[in-house]
Amino acid sequence: MPQHSLKDYWITETLRLREEHWGPIEDATLLHQIRHSTEPVSHKIIQRAALIAKRDGLAATIEKWSANARLAFWAMALLAIFAGIGMAASALGTGHVNLLLALVALLGLHAITYVFWLLSFLAPYHGGTLLGQAWLWLGKKLARGPDATLAPQAFINILNQNNGLRWLLSAISHGIWVVMMAAGIMTMLALLAARQYTFGWETTILPVSSFVSITQGIGFLPHLLGFSIPSADIIQQSSGLQTAGPESQAIWSSWLIGAVMVYGLLLRLASLLLCLWKTRQAMRQIQIDATLPAYAGLVDRLSAHSEHIGVDAPAPALQTARRNTNLALAPAGSPLVVGLELSPRAPWPPFALSATVHDQGKLESREQRHQLLAHMTRQTVPALLIVCDAAQTPDRGILHFITDLSNLASRTDIYLQSGHGEAENRLQLWKERLQQAGFGIEQLHETQKTLPQWIQAS
Incomplete structure (x- = not known):
């Protein structure tokens, strides 16, 4: 059995497309959690995608598109039911049934589309069956939002790896035909039970002997399943020149239903089962291609050996002094206060801190951020206060970093420092973005008065 499900690969491909489009x-934080795993790199890529999808709501987007795709299928199935009812009603008509025209009405379009499906295997794949493409198109139309449009494209990409998309769309098409044929047969049984019909062959130029051969040939397979097949005498009596008795009409009814059952319903049902089996086989063989350009940098970052492998040569002397970016990390179990995106002129700390609170200072570099994330991953942080400058615009990067820090602390509060003018205008934007990221309004503070007691000195 495969270690990962179709949804795992689907999420991974959707994330790859998203990063190709928007960077x-x-x-x-997620890399710190999975970098040191002993699993293959492809499994780490899938694990990273699953964690990001859960954090950013991408998994919910895929679930929503899946629900829309199922809705599209059931909508098409409902239309197929009405089509099957109409097909059967038009084939039987009001009284006398022309058997040749009835067969064309019941099996003609089905036979043509089935032959075209068989012939499609003789040519390169170009998109699948008409009904399958209609289902895919309808599913795309129901998608809303930029990420939702990537979900069906990712679905197509992963199934195209092993020709699985052809078999899935074929299964959709055969499934719709199964519903249509089943509805048609049920309608025929209801009409034949409630009304009186006569059956016959009608022709001007064909001899009666030709109808004998056609009837017995078509009825051979249904007869093996117990359906009646008319004798030569009954066929000759149904040429329109004579009137057949009630027993003959019952035999013709059984023959017609058997023909639709075997050459319509059962044929489509067998094809549906074949396509589902082939689709399942294709899904079992789905893999992540770690050699894709989009994964080139990610593979290196996911490899544990990329962090530190020792000194292979002495470093040259520095020509200029560098600012020390190391943090004074807190002992395990200490509450933390940290500043993000604060002005160098802003006073720090913004207020007197309790003796039990560890001051991590302002984070001014990427190295400091990574160092703090690594420390919080290894140590228990019971409480965290993040101080932000509300005059700055809350971009996606800083919101993701705040969320990452929050996921590593038992409790998180955010203090939004606001002064006058432009800071006041952006304060509400900070609140909206943070609430969208999952923070409660009780975690957001505009003034020191609402901060939790553990932060400030008494």
Whole structure:
């Protein structure tokens, strides 16, 4: 059995397309969680995608598109039921049934589409059956939002790896035909039970002997399943020149239903089962291609050996002094206060801190952020206060970093420092974005008065 499900590969491909369109996603905390795993790189890529999808709501988007795709299928199935009812009603008419025209009405379009489906295997794949493409088109139309449009494209990409899309769309098409044929047969049984019909062959130029051969040939397979097949005498009596008795009409009814059952319903049902089996086989062989250009940098970042492998040569002397970016990390179990995106002129700390609170200072570099994330991953942080400058615009990167820090602390509060003018205008934007990221209004503070007691000195 495969270690990962179709949904795992689907999420991974959707994330790959998303990063191709809108650039890399902030994942520093997630990489710390999975980098040292002993699993293959392809499994790490899938694990990273699952964590990001859960954090950013991408998994919910895929679930919504899946629900819309199922809705599209059931809508098409409902239309197929009405089509089957109409097909059977038009084939039987009001009284006398022309058997040749009835067969064309019941099996003609089905036979043509089935032959075209068989012939499609003789040519390169170009998109699948008409009904399958209609289902895919309808599912795309129901998608809303930029990520939702990537979900069906990712679905197509992963199934195209092993020709699985052809078999899935074929299964959709055969499934719709099964519903249509079943509805047609049920309608025929209801009409034949409630009304009186006569059956006959009608022709001007064909001899009666030709109808004998056609009837017995068509009825051979249904007869093996117990359906009646008319004798030569009954066929000759149904040429329109004579009137057949009630027993003959019952035999013709059984023959017609048997023909639709075997050459319509059962044929489509067998094809549906074949396509589902082939689709399942294709899904079992889905793999992540770690050699794709989109994964080139990610593979290196997911490899544990990329962090530190020792010194292979002495470093040259520095020509200029560098600012020390190391943090004074807190001991395990200490509450933390940290500043993000604060102005260098802003006073720090913004207020007197309790003796039990560890001051991590302002984070001014990427190295400091990674160092703090790594520390919080290894240590228990019971409470965290993040101080932000409300005069800055809350971009996606800083929101992701705040969320990553929050996921590593038992409790998180955010203090939005606001002054006058432009900071006041952006304060509401900060609140909206943070609430969209999952923070409660009780976690957001505009003034020191609402901060939790553990932060400030008494």
